[in-house]
Each structure stands twice: as structure tokens, then as C-alpha cells.
Amino acid sequence: MNDLVISTIAQGLLWSVMAIGVYLTFRILHIADLSVEGTFPLGAAVAAVLLEGQHSPAAAILAAGIAGMLAGAATGLLHTKLKIPALLAGILTMIALYSVNLRVMGKANVSLLNTDTVYTSLEFLHLSPNMTTFVVGLIAAVVCPALLYWFFGTEIGLALRATGNNPQMIRAMGVNTDNMILLGLVLSNGVVAVSGALIAQSNGFADVGMGVGTIVIGLASVIIGEVLFGSRSVKNALISVVLGSIVYRIVIAVVLYLGMPPNDLKLFTALLVAIALSLPLVKTRLDSRKAGI
Template identity: 45%
Template sequence: MFVAIFGSVEQGIIYAIMALGVYLTFRVLDFPDLTVDGSFVTGGATAATMITLGYNPILATICAVFTGFIAGSITGILHTKAKINALLAGILMMIALHSINLRIMGFTLDSGNGRPTIPLSNSETIFTSMATFWKGLGIDEAINNTLRNIGFEQTPNTWGTLFLMIIVTCIIKFAADWFLKTESGLALRATGDNPKMIRSFSANTDTLIILGLGLSNALVALSGALIAQYSRFADVQAGIGMIVSGLASVIIGEAIFGTKSVVRTTLAVVCGAIIYRIVIALAMQIKIFDTGDLKLLTAIIVIIALVLPKVFEKRKDRKRKAKRKAERLAQLTGKKEGEPIAEIKWNQ
């Protein structure tokens, strides 16, 4: 169980980068971008193809980020310049990316035809390099020995992936916080809140939307590239339902940790992605579920995350109304503070 939860935390931190990208479009820009399902695979396909062809994993990951940025920017251009509906623009780009991803993955074949999967089991990735370096320091053995002494029988093979992704995700989170507080970031947030107002200040909302979608899908592609290296394969079907997973992470995080500030919200998104993966891992431990039920579980979790906050808010509203009603009643009847309503004597 501990190893399963540990793996979920590792995956959750990687998927948190994707969730931050979804947050930029759905919350900051108020743009329903379905490009995510395609750009996630684009990042993984680009990184896996380049690694297979012998390129450095870090260079391959950087190239994956650029391909994601280009995909998101094209969606923004379709919406702003071609005047295509936001939802339809995302769907069109998502469909187009499926064929593009097959083409990218086809570069590993002499024929150039698409292939659905690229294995990385025999290739060096960022995580295998980190694991080798981490084990050389002897930290893995020390941590695992400590865990065994306190009663944990099964321990992870390496802690390097976890610490690496904590550092990378924290850097991206703080970079997002900084960007959203800059002049361009504030203009981007204002575009999502009130585009007419920001246009009245001579701001180019079209450019801001294209920039926001590009940055969002760049983060999504980065997450896809890292997941492909973490899983040791890239799959053209890996992006199906990814937008729902990202939304689930955002909604769960916001419901638990709140959205009082940008810093708090981005932290909530990261934590929401981790919690979401842990919940999925625990649910899959139940025997009535199997791997094919993963999408069903995702939908159920999103529904619960959407409904529960509204239920709690209604309960709070009822309590506030009851309290105000009691206060008004006390003013009308001359009831003293702390006196039970049943003991109020009505004036004749």
C-alpha cells in the first residue's frame, strides 16, 4: 500500500504541472481549451521520439515544451483571428493533433508511418539519470533502511524521482505566481475576467489569449513529456480524458484549500493533483474496480468535487439566514443576547 501511494504522489506531482496549465485556461482566461488532450500526447511523443533517436533527454523535454506552446498558440489563432468558437477551436486542434502525434512518433520508423506506442525501456531518460545519481549518493539506502526499521516492509526503488519532481514543480509554481503578478500576467487575468474593460485600456486581448493558451499547453506538453519518461513509453491514446483529470485536480484543490490569492490557488492546484492521484490509487485497491474503470472513477470524483462545495455553501447560507432571522426577531421583541427564544415575553 505504501509503495502504491508513493507512486501516486510521484505521478501527482508530475500531473500537477498539467493541472497548472489547465488552471491558466479554465480559471485565468475562462477559456474551455480541449487542446489539452492532444498537446499532452504531443509532449510525450516529441520527447520519446527524440530520446529514441539519440538526443539528450533534457533537450528532448525542452523541444516538447515548444511543440506544446505552438499547439496552444494555433488554438488561440483559430479563436481570435479566424473567429472560431473557443470550444470548437480546441476540439479541432485536438483532432488535428492526433494525426500530428502519429506523424511525430513515425519518425522512429524508416517508413515514416505513424506508430501508436514508443517504448523507452532501453533508453536513458531524465529519471533514470537521476536515479543513478541519487543511488550513488547512498540516500536511497539510508531512507529505505529507516523505513524498514519502523515497520515498512516494502519501500520504493528510488527517491530521486520524487525529489526531482518536487523541485521542478515548485519552480514552475513560483514562476507562474511571479508571471501572474507581472503587467502581462495582470492583463491576462483581466482578459479572463472582463475582456471589454481590458480592451478599453488599449490592450490587445487577442495576443493575450494566444499567449495564455500557448503557455498553458506548454505546461501540459511538459507534463506529457515527463510522464512518458516516467512510464518508460509514449502512447498516442494517453491524452484521452486528460482535460477531465486536470479539471478534477483544479476543482479538488480549490474546494479544499480555497482561492483567496494567486499563490494559494496555484498551491491548491498542485495539492489537488496529488490528492486526486492518491484517491484514484486507493479506489483501484478495491476489488470491485479494475483498470477499465479509471475514467468512470475520474468522472465520479469530478462530480463529487463539483457538488459537495455547493452543498456545504447552501448549508452555510441557511445557517447565516437563520442567524440573521434570530437577530431580527430579538430586536423586535427586546430579547437580550443569549436569552432563549422560548423565554421571550411578548409585549401586550
């Protein structure tokens, strides 16, 4: 049971990095970016190919992040320069990346079972596999939000946040909102790709279809975190996303333990997100009824 708890929390920490990438577009820029379903396996594919070629795990993760940034830039350019709606731009990038990922890997699946990864590099700690995953996940879930919190305190970071909150105001102050949107999409997809690289190494393989449902998982983590832990500030919101990802993984582990068929997980996740999104409306209506009474 202890191993199951540690494994569940470790997976929640790893997936929280992807959820933070979704948060950047969904909450900061107010854009539903579907290209993450392509950049997630892109990060996994790039990392897997480099690790298979005996490159270091650090180099593989860095390259995965850069590849994700380039994919995010493609979405951003389609949206800002060609004026394609953000949702359609993300879908176009996602579709294109399916072929790109196949090109990168050369096949649909790359195994990492006999390859040195970021997890095998920590063997000197003499930890169990679950604890090793937990340590890597904890480092990623601390470093990523910390760097983003620092970034959002800079002048560019504040301009990026203002672009999502009030684009007319920040445009009147001389800021190019198209560049800010492009930057946000680049950062978001870079973070998602890094998460894909870490999770591929944890799973022991990279697969071209591993990004299916990524956006829903990310939204579930963001919404659950906001509902349970709040989002009063950027720091609080980033912490809430990490905790929301852990809670989501715990919920998934519990329903599987209770006997839910694995094939129904996507349906359950969609229902969970729908319920979480409707909670603010339900709360508002309950409050209004109480006030009327």
C-alpha cells in the same frame, strides 16, 4: 506500503504540472481548452522521438514544451482570428494533433525502456526508482508554479489575469485581449506538453492515446485543490492545484486498492469532478437554509 505511498505522491507531483496548465485556461482565462488532450501526447511523442535519437533529456523536454506552445498557438489563432468558439477550436486542434502525433512517432507507441531519460540521469544519487520519480516530480512541481507566480506578477501577467476577469475593462485600457488569450493558450499547452514529456519518461513509453481523459484529470485536480485548500490568491491557487493533484492520485490509489476495476476509473473521475463542482452550490444552499432558520 511505503513504496506505494511514495509512488502515488510522485505521480501526483508529475501530473500536477499538467493540472497547472489546465488551471491557466480554466480559471485564469475561463476557457475549457480541450486541445490539452492532444498536446499532452504531443509532448510525450516529441520527447520520446528525441530521446530515441540519443538527444539529451533536457533538450527533449524543451522541444516538447515548444511543440505544445505551437499547438496552443494554433488553438488561439482559430479562436481569436477566425472567431471559432474556444471549445470548438480546442476540439479541432485535438483531432488534428492525433494525426500529428502519429506522424511524429511514426507509429502508435514508442518504447523508452532502454533509453536514457531524465530519471536515468539521476542514477548517481543511488535512489530507488520511486524516489527518483519523486525527486523529479518535486522539482517540476516547485519550478513550474514558481515561474508562473513570478510571471503573473509582471505587467503582461497582470494583463493576462485581467483579461480573464474583466475583458471589457482591460480592453478599455488599451490591451489587446486577443493577444492575451493567445498567450494564455500558448503557455497552458506548453506546460501540458512538458508534463506529457515527463510522464512518458516515467512510464517508459509514449502512446498516441495517452491523452484521453487528460482534461478530466486536470479539472479534478483543480477542483479538488480549490475545494480542500482554497484559492484566495494566485500563489494559493497554484499550491492548491499541486496538492489537489496529489489528493486525486491518493484517492485513485485507494479505490484501486479497495478493488475497483481499472476500467471504471474514468467513470469514477467524472463523478468525482461532478461532485466537486457541485459542492459550492450545495454549500450555498445549506448556508441559505441556516440563515432562514
